[in-house]
Every structure is written in C-alpha cells, then in structure tokens.
Amino acid sequence: MSRIVEKEMDKILDQYLEGLITAEDVRRLHKDLKANNGQLPLLDDDHLTDIKLPNDLLQTHAPLQQEEVDTLTSITEVVPPKIKESIPKEAKQTLVSMVLFILLLLVPVTLLFVALNGDSLSVVKQNHIPYDIESVERDFTNAFLESIWEEAQQNYTAADYVTTRELLDDILLAQPSDEYIDHFFMGISLISQSQPYPREAIHHFHLAQKGEHNLQEPIMWYLSLAYLQNGNKQSAKKWLEELTKKTNAYNFDQAQQLLKTL
Secondary structure: OOHHHHHHHHHHHHHHHOOOOOHHHHHHHHHHHHHOOOOOOOOOHHHHHHOOOOHHHOOOOOOOOHHHHHHHHHHHHHOOOOOOOOOOHHHHHHHHHHHHHHHHHHHHHHHHHHHHHHHHHHHHHHHOOOOOHHHOOOOOOOHHHHHHHHHHHHHHHOOOHHHHHHHHHHHHHOOOOOHHHHHHHHHHHHHHOOOOOHHHHHHHHHHHOOOOOOOHHHHHHHHHHHHHHOOOHHHHHHHHHHHOOOOOOOOHHHHHHHHHHO
16 A cells, blocks of 8 residues: 555544544545545545534534533622622621711710810910010120021011011021020910911920020910910929919919919
C-alpha cells in the first residue's frame, strides 16, 4: 500500500475511533482509496446518508436538570447584577433608627453645653472692660519700637484688637525687658475681639505673670475672665479668690460679686 494511502487510512481510522464513522464506512473508504490511487472520490448522496454523526453533535446542549436550574437561580439572587441594593431595606431602617437615637441622646448634652458656655460668655461680657493702655508707661531705647508701641496703643483704644496683636508681636520679637506688658495686652486683645481666643490669652497672661511688676493684680482679673470664657470655672474661681485676698486689690468688688455667681 502506497504512503499516500497509508496516510489517508490513518485519518479514516482516527475518525472511526472517535465514533465519527462506522466500520462499514471504513471498509468502503479503504476500497475507494485503493481504486483511486490514494485519492478519495466525492461522496454521493447515498454515501452521505450512510455516515452517522455521534449523538453529542446532534444537540447543542443537553437539557438542564431541575437541580441545576435551582442552583443558577440561587446564584443570581445572591450576586446582584451590579449593586442591586448595597444595603438591605431592613438594615437601612435599622441604621437610620440608630442615628436618630444617637442624635436624640446628644441634643440634651449639646443644649446643656451651649447654655453653660453662653452663660459664661455672658458673665465675661458683663464684667470685661479692657485695661487702660494709656496708663502704662514704657521707656524705649529704640525709636522704631517706640513708634510701634504708640501705633499699638491707638489701635487698642480704637478696639482694633487684631491689628494690636500684630504690632505687639513685632515688639515681642525684639524681646524688650518689659515684655510682660506686651503679653498682658496681647491676652486682653485675644479675649476682647469679636472671635475670642481664650486659650491663647491664658498662655500670654501666664507669661505676663513672670517677674515682679505692678500689673500682677490686673493680670489675675483678666486671667479669671479668660478661664471663664474658656469654660473653666474652677480655674477662674481660683484666680478670683487669689485676687480678693487683699481688700484693696484691683477690681476687688467686681471680683467678689463674680465669685458669688460661680
């Protein structure tokens, strides 16, 4: 048998083993190969009807069993197409209820804080009169610093406390020997402006307390106001009590009246 016939027979046998053709088809095709010198003739209609295709090629899909259908249905329910609903309706309702409950709990606390803070601010407003800056005498050896101090005095008297603070900052950069004066009026400016900063004011008042000078009692008074403004009644009370140890102390009467309200 020629090499061409052998090659073609191998293909035919492969088809037979795969179930694509029958044994009768193999014998017939082998006979045709030998008769045509290794070339298969075109099959006529009768031969085509004799060739049987395997069953799995006659249908594209075997029908799904009911169990498989149920499985596919459950998968589509568990996994939404994109985000069917990221949070279930019941979970949303629970979340909203929790938020509302927390807000209801916070309302009384917030109102109490506002009331107490508003009360403290009201007390400070009633008792706060900025210290007279013109009554403070200073000796500058530097003419430029002296001009800045004079400008700070003018702005302080005009209730421009923001500009006053900027000018006092310039003086503090030069570290004058009487810098407690600048810290003192810096603190007063911080609690006097429309948007007060009592915490920063307290810091400057404590710096102003360093050393021996005649502003110690006024510092105690304004320091107590700053603590009140910051919502710290205990510290405010402490400095008022310290101030009223002397009957002739600065703002003695006001300090006593304020102590009675705390």
